Amino acid sequence: GLALALAVSVHTGRITVALAAVGVLLAHVLYNVEPVRLKSRGLPGAVAFACGVVALPSLLTHAAVRSGLLWPTTLVLAGLTVLAAARVVWWSVPDRDADAAAGQRTTSVRRGSVGALRVACVLLALGLAALVWGLWWLGGPIATVVGAAGHAVFVGSAVVLTHRVSAGEPVSSTWLRRTVMPVVLAADVAIVAVALAT
Structure with missing residues (x-):
């Protein structure tokens, strides 16, 4: 997935695609993996989860097909x-x-x-x-x-x-x-x- 996002980013000239893909990966790691594991830290975990499954994937998809939001x-x-x-x-x-x-x-x-x-x-x-x-x-x-x-x-x-x-x-x-x-x-x-x- 990250390689595909990088390829799309290079092809379209939109760095937002690659940055959003890295953001998705980072949000999921921060949510699930120790020592941070935001899943067990209340509201910050809820925000990280929502960003990882809604905001960042949507931004990635949007940036892949259209510049500007x-x-x-x-x-x-x-x-x-x-x-x-x-x-x-x-x-x-x-x-x-x-x-x-x-x-x-x-x-x-x-x-x-x-x-x-x-x-x-x-x-x-x-x-x-x-x-x-x-x-x-x-x-x-x-x-x-x-x-x-x-x-x-x-x-x-x-x-x-x-x-x-x-x-x-x-x-x-x-x-x-x-x-x-x-x-x-x-x-x-x-x-x-x-x-x-x-």
């Missing part, structure tokens, strides 16, 4: 990256006990389940705002509704989950995987549809 596209990518970081924080909640037993310091271990969900909700709101702004700028109201509706539903479900956990209800990763993650998948497919249509 327009502001609306930047807002969409920033929104999707913040949403992804928020989902990592959100997903740490059902794994809290196992992470604590393993010595990991995820956001839910550091802040507790309710605190982690509150952080996730703030990040989700910020990410959704950037996404909506960028989509509106790129394609108007239809693109915004199609591209952001699923993410808005996810934000709402995170708020509801926060209230439920605050009331003492347990969180099941199986329940989250079966009920909420399909919404995320549909939302991401909708973003691709908007990108192809605009």
Whole structure:
């Protein structure tokens, strides 16, 4: 992958392709490999993961086919990256006990389940705002509704989950995987549809 990115960078004359590829590799190493292993360090791990799977691969792909990044596209990518970081924080909640037993310091271990969900909700709101702004700028109201509706539903479900956990209800990763993650998948497919249509 890195060799291909370098070849594309040389062919197109766009150094951003190679830099983004190195960034992807670096983000994954920092997230997964000791001594840094950001996976077990709370919010910085969520940000590194989101950059490694959303921001940098998207930047790499964009730079390979087009020079320059327009502001609306930047807002969409920033929104999707913040949403992804928020989902990592959100997903740490059902794994809290196992992470604590393993010595990991995820956001839910550091802040507790309710605190982690509150952080996730703030990040989700910020990410959704950037996404909506960028989509509106790129394609108007239809693109915004199609591209952001699923993410808005996810934000709402995170708020509801926060209230439920605050009331003492347990969180099941199986329940989250079966009920909420399909919404995320549909939302991401909708973003691709908007990108192809605009």
